[in-house]
Amino acid sequence: MTPNPRQVQLLEALRAQGSLTVEALAERFGVTLQTVRRDVQRLAEAGLAVRFHGGVRTPGSTTENIAYRQRQALQAEGKSRIARAIAARVPQGCSLILNIGTTTEAVARELLHHRGLRVITNNLNVAAILCDNPDCELIVAGGVVRARDRGIVGEATVDFIRQFKVDIGLIGISGIEPDGTLRDYDYREVKVARAILEHSREVWLATDASKFNRPAMVELGHVRQLDRLFTDAPPPPPFALLLEEAGVECVVAG
Template sequence: MNSNPRQIKLLDVVRTHGSASVEQLADKLEVTLQTVRRDVQRLSEAGLLTRFHGGVRVPSSTIENIAHRQRESLNAEGKARIASAVARRIPNDCSLILNIGTTTEAIAKALLNHKGLRVITNNLNVAAILCGNTDCEVIVAGGVVRARDRGIVGEAAVDFIRQFRVDIAVIGISGIEPDGSLRDFDYREVKVAQTIIEHAREVWLAADSSKFNRPAMVELATLSQINRLFTDTAPPEPFPALLEEAGVSCEVAHI
């Protein structure tokens, strides 16, 4: 499914509070109970919410991400806007690293008309997409391939990334917590992403609105290690102050 803005806001409310009743959601979104029930039905069928009597909760835990197929459908429109905004800022003839995630895969699609790119990735989906650009050289990290999303993780991938220093690293993330920490679920993926940050002249974070206030187990970095944030809606509190304090430039990708 391609969640609409109201459904994205519904997910944000549930994620912020952990759970919510149908009545609370209707009041917060200023819609009817019937509209909320229809949205909840669609979102639960897509695996994005878990229903209980009278309400819903977030199905994902701090130790396991939701499935790749479900993440692809979650706020696909917002991710596409982010991807277009990132692509507009990436010049031709530069070196990049794109890591694991459905948002970075959307960015790869937005780069298909760029020229002279040299892209390093530990994401087989990104590699497959960018192979469609004959004016782009794609370099794929070695390591263990995670079957569920075709991400490449492990020490071999870390050692591979250490050979390079690129102009821009564009990274995705599973969650940004209110203390300014960037978090993910797989410590093996985190080790690769940390190495990517260390070996880039600039680090750009691409994160849609569902990532704010979303918990995950492993700390990857902090906002102070990021140069730019690209997102699809204005960050909620307390993130504007955190971004300003960290010196992060934030670009909201509008339609």
């Protein structure tokens, strides 16, 4: 499903608080209890929320991400804004690494008219998109293809990435904790992302605002390792101050 605007706001409220009662949601959005129950039912059927008696909670855990198709639908408009903001700052004729994630795929679509790019990716979806740009040299990493999202991971992927030094490494993330720790779910994907951090002259992070305060099991790095962070809404406390102290440029895509 593609959530409607109220359902998107409901999901954002859940991510911020973990769980909410039906009554609280009805008051928050100025709708009836029946309307909230219908929204909750549809989100639960799509695997985006979990119902319990009188309320609803987030389905996520620290060990497993939500499904790829669900992530495509979530925050789609915000991801498009982020992608446009990133593409506007990518110089013509530069080299990039684009890793796994629905936001990086949105960025790839915005790069279709850039000229003289050299793009390395471990994301078959990104590769399929950028094949339509005749002025982009595309290099696809080797490794194990993860069927659920066509990401390429594993030691062979890490070794492949380590051959290069690019102008910009663009990564996604599953969660950012209040101490600035960057986290994800799959340790194999994290190892590839760490290699990207090490082999990029600048590191850019693309993340919608739902990722702030979201837990995940595997530590990838810290915001201090970033040069720019692109998001779709102003970061909540304490993240704005954290980014400022780390010297990270925060770009809020409007």
